[in-house]
Amino acid sequence: MNKVIKAVRGMDKQMGVILFLLVVITIVMALDNPYFLTVHNFTVMAEGFLFEGIMALAMTLVIVSGGIDISVGGVFPLSAILMALMVRSGYNYYLAMLIVLLVAAMIGFINNELRRILKIHPMIVTMAMLLTLRGLNLAITDGRVISRLPLGFIEMANKRLMGLSWPMLAYIVLAMVWFVLSKKQRSFLHVYFVGGNPASAALSGIRTENVYRMVYMLSSMLAAVAGILATMVYNSASSNFGQGIEMRVITAVAIGGASLTRGGIGSIEGTILGSLFLAMIYNAFIMSGVSAYYQDVFTGLMLVIAVVLRTQVFRKE
Amino acid sequence: MHRKFIVVVLALAIVMSVFGLSAFAQEKELYSMIVFTKGAEYFNWTYAGMVDAAKILGDHIETELQGPAEWDASLEARTIDQVAVKQPNGMVVASADEATLVPAINRAIDRGIPVITFDNDSPDSKRLAYVGTDNYDFGAVGAKAMGELLGGKGEVAIIMVPGAGSMEERAAGFEAELARSFPGIKVATIINDEGDVARAESATTAALLANPNIKGVFSTHGYGGPGAAAAVRTLGRVGDVVVIASDYGGPVLELLKTGEIAATVADNPYLLGFQAMMFAYQAAHPTDHPSQNPPFGHVPALIYGGSYIITGEDLQDPEIANLYENPPQF
Structure with a gap:
């Protein structure tokens, strides 16, 4: 018990607030709806936000590096579409996944090169990429859903390991890896350094461009992982997948305490909590039957509160 | 002591009466309409039809309108999964595309929730019926x-x-x-x-x-x-x-x-929503006569809402004009 209290005391205050809100929402919802506090609901709740959750891990690094990556909203459906097309035309599933990841890595690479060479804000570069990819997705699919995937693929996709679906498994593994790397691995630590103060990072011998390239490529690649998983979950792919997903991803990262205006601030554990928080809000609205129109209002308010907490209340002197 | 006793008795009486009343009340039933581009005028018409159908069926029928504001089949599929947790008595679904919702619809059916599609079908799923436009x-x-x-x-x-x-x-x-x-x-x-x-x-x-x-x-x-x-x-x-x-x-x-x-x-979105609600209710209330879709009740597999002509002359009637110019809002 003492250990728990110590752990809570040692925690970032903003994360404490989010954790507190999570508990409050859980209690209120549990009283409102008997189905809320069930294993089934929590599974569905988590699975409803796993794609965003996976993408938010990599987005955290981008934002900590002082940038942003809107293009994930185009990479996600593109990856789902490419995966579905390749699987349908008989490619080996794992080869198809590899190709999708390589394509995504390439897109991340191009994002970063455009940013570096043209010296324009990553928001503009990746927005251009988002539009390009959304158009490309429509062109590839002709606006039609790609379905009727081979039964073997559907069987593989529906398999569960220790009762966990592939997306859940992927998220748990990726979140753990990301968490550990963000605390220990040198190039991940460099992201904080570069984001906090690029000039002094460069002076201390860090190759800042390598850091930027890594974060944009990772961001694209995790969006591709989410896209591949989407094909597996829905047994289909469509250019309309992932509408507004980039905003949900960035919101999760921001609620988790990362700063969109100043690099170097943010944490993986915060982002995980932020993702969990958004997952619960979306679920709570559906469970309570309150009109979903208020969902965005509520999410927006939460974001403002998170930012105010970070910049005004818990500001480190 | 005396006063405490009275308070306890009163409290117990209130609790008992609440439980007692609810025992007499007809059990509530929840029916969920799940659409894409929620807020679109078209789906508000369909939901208006659903609400009116629920009124006919009785006060114990509750309805709700759910679904993403975006035209995103993957988001709609998630909504179906989350709504299914509540174990509604029935679901009526307008599919954002015919393939993506198949797994989610099938999971709901497997949990014993009757699913009726309307407006846009998902023919490869286990949905019980489709209410559409020819x-x-x-x-x-x-x-x-x-x-x-x-x-x-x-x-x-x-x-x-x-x-x-x-x-x-x-x-x-x-x-x-x-x-x-x-x-x-x-x-x-x-x-x-x-x-x-x-x-x-x-x-x-x-x-x-x-x-x-x-x-x-x-x-x-x-x-x-x-x-x-x-x-x-x-x-x-x-x-x-x-x-x-x-x-x-x-x-x-x-x-x-x-x-x-x-x-x-x-076409007739109001009628599509109305009819989908009726079908969901039928499916949720099986009769003794065995149906084609056990354990669900009797529903035809397909029904059309029909199409009709509106002319400028029709709109001369202020009542009719008002109806079309002020679509329902939810």
Whole structure:
């Protein structure tokens, strides 16, 4: 018990607030709806936000590096579409996944090169990429859903390991890896350094461009992982997948305490909590039957509160 | 001591009466409508139908409208999974596309929740029934109006996006009905406007200039009518070329009143929602007679809501005009 209290005391205050809100929402919802506090609901709740959750891990690094990556909203459906097309035309599933990841890595690479060479804000570069990819997705699919995937693929996709679906498994593994790397691995630590103060990072011998390239490529690649998983979950792919997903991803990262205006601030554990928080809000609205129109209002308010907490209340002197 | 005892007794009495009353009350039933582009006028009409159907069935029927504001089938699938947790008595679903919702719909069915699709079907899923619009018939209704307005002769054009399933069916129904009932009318050309009002205007202008014999234009979708009407106006041929539109969006209603659109073909979203609710209720209440879809009740697999014509004359009646101009909001 003492250990728990110590752990809570040692925690970032903003994360404490989010954790507190999570508990409050859980209690209120549990009283409102008997189905809320069930294993089934929590599974569905988590699975409803796993794609965003996976993408938010990599987005955290981008934002900590002082940038942003809107293009994930185009990479996600593109990856789902490419995966579905390749699987349908008989490619080996794992080869198809590899190709999708390589394509995504390439897109991340191009994002970063455009940013570096043209010296324009990553928001503009990746927005251009988002539009390009959304158009490309429509062109590839002709606006039609790609379905009727081979039964073997559907069987593989529906398999569960220790009762966990592939997306859940992927998220748990990726979140753990990301968490550990963000605390220990040198190039991940460099992201904080570069984001906090690029000039002094460069002076201390860090190759800042390598850091930027890594974060944009990772961001694209995790969006591709989410896209591949989407094909597996829905047994289909469509250019309309992932509408507004980039905003949900960035919101999760921001609620988790990362700063969109100043690099170097943010944490993986915060982002995980932020993702969990958004997952619960979306679920709570559906469970309570309150009109979903208020969902965005509520999410927006939460974001403002998170930012105010970070910049005004818990500001480190 | 005495006072405490009274308080406890009173508290117990209140609790008991609440439980007692609820035991007498009919058990509540929840039916969920799940759509994509929630907030769209069309789906508000369908939900209005559902709400009215629920009223007929009784006060114990509760309904809710759920679904993403975006046209995103993956988000809609998630909504279905999350709504299913509540174990509603029935779900009525307008599918954002026919494939993506299949796993989610099947999971709901496997949990014993009857699922009825409406407006947009998901035929490969285990859904019990589909309540929709027969687009072939929709086109035929347009052809009858066109034939009468043109007096059975002349050339006409069809606005559509080739390859789009519902528009293809509407166009096919239109052509077939013309050939059957008005053999004097010939379909001269197909105008592809890519579903866009500005493209509809420019493409119709070009078509009318290229072939002055075209006396009628039928749009198979909602935006083509206003575009064609604008083209006819630009060319100064209002009254000479008959425009028949689809659906009853705001611009179509305005142009019906000015007479620049002669008539519009409408499907019946209110009835689709109404009927889907009725089917969900039927499916949730099996009878002793074995049904085709055990453990669910009796529902036909397919039903159409039908299509009809609205003219400017109809809108002269303020009550009717008011109905279309003030769509329900939720």
